[in-house]
Every structure is written in structure tokens, then in C-alpha cells.
Amino acid sequence: MNNTETEMRPETARPQTVDLAAAYQASGVRDVLDELDRTMIGLGPVKQRIKETAALLLVDKARREMGLAVETPTLHMSFTGNPGTGKTTVALKMADLLHRLGYVRKGHLVTVTRDDLVGQYIGHTAPKTKEALKKAMGGVLFIDEAYYLHRPENERDYGQEAIEILLQVMENNRDDLVVILAGYADRMDRFYSANPGFRSRIAHHIEFPDYTDEELARIAEVMLSEQNYALDDGARSAMAEYIALRRAQPHFANARSIRNALDRARLRQANRLFSTAATPLDAAALSTITEADIRASRVFRGGLDTDRKRAME
Amino acid sequence: MKLTQGQFSFLPDLSDDDIRVQAQYAIDKGWAVSVEWTDDPHPRNTYWEMWGHPMFDNPDAAAVVYEVNECRKAHGGKYIRVIAFDSTPGWESIRMSFIVNRPAEEPGFRVVRQEAEGRVIRYTIESYAVRQPEGARYA
Structure with missing residues (x-):
């Protein structure tokens, strides 16, 4: 209501010089970037963009401490890429990064989709959207598949109302929350051209490339080792073949497809152990996935039966 | 006459920053913060009108300040308070309550003497304000 007290407060002494390296160390940004490098395989351009953004924010913070900049920079971002390319995981890391740099107070990530923002009847949308925005205040709001908010074929769709509230809060409460929009590249482009307000309010557009076959193979190894499983040599080459075949089939979702494939391989391994192994099993046998576990996949026979039928027709 | 109810009411009016810090204290304690308004300042008027739901799962107080400002847009000329509800067994009660918005003109109270x-x-006691019908008080 009144800011007289803050205005009357005496000016605190501003630093004359700034040690960026020390600020980099002290803020803990380095830990986040190192972790990003270590835990995320591939994604070279994304890591590069995040490092650049971190540098910009660090310099901006130093400038603010010296009184050179007063405005909070626009931090809203757009992550575009195919499914399973690590958008949500990177968003989590981004929230942590922004928290350590002091741009958001809490650093939590709230993930929402159209269902969480858009209501079902008149007057239902605004409270719902505001509820989601309030929950995300002090942190990051991650809107997955943001283009579903806009339904051009139905001009009375309530999505437009959610978009207007989002734009308003993105502009007025820039200190309180950061919004990240995510989705497939081509549909996001269409979404932005239909809603120019969004494009101008988003400063950072980051594109997530597809993983290469080698990267997916490494991701598979990492996923398994996190659960104390390992591939043997036969399974490793079967996995490489699997990845190449799976990519050509419909509904390929990069790392998510790999995770699902590994879940099914673990299921087959458990069944195999249960039905064939009679002797006492050691830890190695319990945690090794063999070639047979992978080769049993339907992907080697040309995918799901329904998809194959469709292809033949 | 400045209405003195709840916490901080003898202090100068709270700024948005002050409200945020106080609300954050309540949130960090695990209390549900909510915003209420009224145009009947009688001290025994316990239940004010609710502005939205109590905020049970907002980790940051910026949401409270946001709602206070939304409420000011609709009820800027009335009393608005922020309360914090503690749901832990044995309490189940209001732990904090402070006024964050008041009318420009507060006419105060008169004493009525009834001869029995x-x-x-x-x-x-009766507020001069309640001589006007509800909604028409405080201009």
C-alpha cells in the first residue's frame, strides 16, 4: 500500500567492484551446471544455452548490486523439442539454478497441463488458472504442451481466458514467478504465431534436439545402473539394434521409449529367472539383463500388431 | 478513529512487503493463510466475508499479497484482514490476524445507553458506519 518506509531507509553502501568468479562459486551455480553436465547425456546446445543464461543472470545480479540495473530481467522461457528429450528434467534444474541465483524465492517446480488451467464452464477458468499461478509463486510454473491452451477451431473455448490471465500475471508478477512453456517445436511455433503476446514476453527460446542412437544407448546404461542392473555384452548389442529399429516405428519418444523398453526387459528377466533358474541365484544373476530379455521385444518383429496392420493396409 | 483489532493494529499501516513477510512466517509454520473483508467493524463481528479459499498449498507468500491486491480492487474502501489458521490438533484455530486495508474515513463508535x-x-457500542445499509457504508 505505501512504500514510504522503504524509500526513507538510508542508502546502503554499494560495492565498487565485483568478483564474478567468487560470486559464481558462492552462488552454487557451478554445482547445478556440473550436475547438469554429469547427469544429462547429450543435449549439447541446451547445456550451452543454459550456461549462457546463467552467465547473463550472474552478471545482471552483479550489475544490480552496483546499482546499474533496476528492472528484473524477463526470465520466462520456452522449451521446444520432441517427447522424451528431457524438457521436464531440465526445467527442474532450471528452477534450482534460478533459486540459487536469487531470481525466485523458493525454487519449486509446478507442472501443469491444459486440464489444470482451463475450466469446464463459464467462470470456472479464472479461479483455476489463478490457483495454479498462486501455487507456483516463488518458483517456476511449467506448462507442458502449452499449445493445447489455444483451440483455434473453437472461438468460445475457455483456453483463451486462461491465456489472458497467464499473460497478465507473467507481465505484472515478474518478480514472483517464472513461466516455462514446453511442447513440440512445430505446434509451439503455430501457438506463438496465434498468440503474439506470448512470443514477446518470452526471452529465452531453447530447442531440445533428438538424442542420437549412441546417446540413447548410454542413457539406457545409466538408467539401468541407477537401479543396480547391468546389460551383458549380448544385450548391449541387442539394445543398439533395438534403438535403431524403435526409432523408425511410430510413437517414438526418445529417452521415454528407452525407459519403457527397459521396464519391460526387467519384467522378462524376472520371468526368465522365475521359470528357468533353479539353483541359488547370486547378485550378478539377479541384476544382469541378457540378450534374450531384449530380443523378445515386439520391436524386433516390426512393432505392435495394430501398427503393423495399419502399415500393411 | 483508527480501528485496532488483531495484530500490529497500533503500528503504521503495513506495506505489501510487511504483509509478505508476515504471511511467509505463517506459511512456514504450516498455517493456512486466507484473506477476508467486511464493512462492519464491530469487535464482536468475528466472521468476515471470505475472499477466495484459504490458501492451504501455496509455499510462497507472494500469492497472499496477490490476493490482497485483488481484494483491494473489489473492496478497496472496506476493511480487509489476513488470517492464518492452524489445523494441528489441539489448536484448530486462528493463530494470526491482522488488518491490511482500511477505509479512508473511519467514523468510530458511539456509546448507546439504555435505561432499564x-x-x-x-x-x-455501535459503529457510526453501520447506520448506512450494508454495501453503502464507507462511501
């Missing part, structure tokens, strides 16, 4: 049987006098 014999020489008994009954006293009551």
Missing part, C-alpha cells in the same frame, strides 16, 4: 428497570443503565 430501576436505575440500571445498559451500555452498548
Whole structure:
């Protein structure tokens, strides 16, 4: 209501010089970037963009401490890429990064989709959207598949109302929350051209490339080792073949497809152990996935039966 | 006459920053913060009108300040308070309550003396504001 007290407060002494390296160390940004490098395989351009953004924010913070900049920079971002390319995981890391740099107070990530923002009847949308925005205040709001908010074929769709509230809060409460929009590249482009307000309010557009076959193979190894499983040599080459075949089939979702494939391989391994192994099993046998576990996949026979039928027709 | 109810009411009016810090204290304690408004300042008027739901799962107080400002847009000329509800067993009660918005003009209270049987006098207080019908008070 009144800011007289803050205005009357005496000016605190501003630093004359700034040690960026020390600020980099002290803020803990380095830990986040190192972790990003270590835990995320591939994604070279994304890591590069995040490092650049971190540098910009660090310099901006130093400038603010010296009184050179007063405005909070626009931090809203757009992550575009195919499914399973690590958008949500990177968003989590981004929230942590922004928290350590002091741009958001809490650093939590709230993930929402159209269902969480858009209501079902008149007057239902605004409270719902505001509820989601309030929950995300002090942190990051991650809107997955943001283009579903806009339904051009139905001009009375309530999505437009959610978009207007989002734009308003993105502009007025820039200190309180950061919004990240995510989705497939081509549909996001269409979404932005239909809603120019969004494009101008988003400063950072980051594109997530597809993983290469080698990267997916490494991701598979990492996923398994996190659960104390390992591939043997036969399974490793079967996995490489699997990845190449799976990519050509419909509904390929990069790392998510790999995770699902590994879940099914673990299921087959458990069944195999249960039905064939009679002797006492050691830890190695319990945690090794063999070639047979992978080769049993339907992907080697040309995918799901329904998809194959469709292809033949 | 400045209405003094709840916490901080003898201090100068709270700024948005002050409200945020106080609300954050309540949130960090695990209390549900909510915003209420009224145009009847009688001290025994316990239940004010709710502005939205109590905020049970907002980790940051910026949401409270946001709602206070939304409420000011609709009820800027009335009393608005922020309360914090503690749901832990044994409490289940309001732990904090402070006024964050008040009318520009606060006419205060008058004393009404009622002459009862014999020489008994009954006293009551009444806000000058409630002489106007609800909604028309405080211009």
C-alpha cells in the first residue's frame, strides 16, 4: 500500500567492484551446471544455452548490486523439442539454478497441463488458472504442451481466458514467478504465431534436439545402473539394434521409449529367472539383463500388431 | 478513529512487503493463510466475508499479497484482514490476524445507553458506519 518506509531507509553502501568468479562459486551455480553436465547425456546446445543464461543472470545480479540495473530481467522461457528429450528434467534444474541465483524465492517446480488451467464452464477458468499461478509463486510454473491452451477451431473455448490471465500475471508478477512453456517445436511455433503476446514476453527460446542412437544407448546404461542392473555384452548389442529399429516405428519418444523398453526387459528377466533358474541365484544373476530379455521385444518383429496392420493396409 | 483489532493494529499501516513477510512466517509454520473483508467493524463481528479459499498449498507468500491486491480492487474502501489458521490438533484455530486495508474515513463508535428497570443503565457500542445499509457504508 505505501512504500514510504522503504524509500526513507538510508542508502546502503554499494560495492565498487565485483568478483564474478567468487560470486559464481558462492552462488552454487557451478554445482547445478556440473550436475547438469554429469547427469544429462547429450543435449549439447541446451547445456550451452543454459550456461549462457546463467552467465547473463550472474552478471545482471552483479550489475544490480552496483546499482546499474533496476528492472528484473524477463526470465520466462520456452522449451521446444520432441517427447522424451528431457524438457521436464531440465526445467527442474532450471528452477534450482534460478533459486540459487536469487531470481525466485523458493525454487519449486509446478507442472501443469491444459486440464489444470482451463475450466469446464463459464467462470470456472479464472479461479483455476489463478490457483495454479498462486501455487507456483516463488518458483517456476511449467506448462507442458502449452499449445493445447489455444483451440483455434473453437472461438468460445475457455483456453483463451486462461491465456489472458497467464499473460497478465507473467507481465505484472515478474518478480514472483517464472513461466516455462514446453511442447513440440512445430505446434509451439503455430501457438506463438496465434498468440503474439506470448512470443514477446518470452526471452529465452531453447530447442531440445533428438538424442542420437549412441546417446540413447548410454542413457539406457545409466538408467539401468541407477537401479543396480547391468546389460551383458549380448544385450548391449541387442539394445543398439533395438534403438535403431524403435526409432523408425511410430510413437517414438526418445529417452521415454528407452525407459519403457527397459521396464519391460526387467519384467522378462524376472520371468526368465522365475521359470528357468533353479539353483541359488547370486547378485550378478539377479541384476544382469541378457540378450534374450531384449530380443523378445515386439520391436524386433516390426512393432505392435495394430501398427503393423495399419502399415500393411 | 483508527480501528485496532488483531495484530500490529497500533503500528503504521503495513506495506505489501510487511504483509509478505508476515504471511511467509505463517506459511512456514504450516498455517493456512486466507484473506477476508467486511464493512462492519464491530469487535464482536468475528466472521468476515471470505475472499477466495484459504490458501492451504501455496509455499510462497507472494500469492497472499496477490490476493490482497485483488481484494483491494473489489473492496478497496472496506476493511480487509489476513488470517492464518492452524489445523494441528489441539489448536484448530486462528493463530494470526491482522488488518491490511482500511477505509479512508473511519467514523468510530458511539456509546448507546439504555435505561432499564430501576436505575440500571445498559451500555452498548455501535459503529457510526453501520447506520448506512450494508454495501453503502464507507462511501
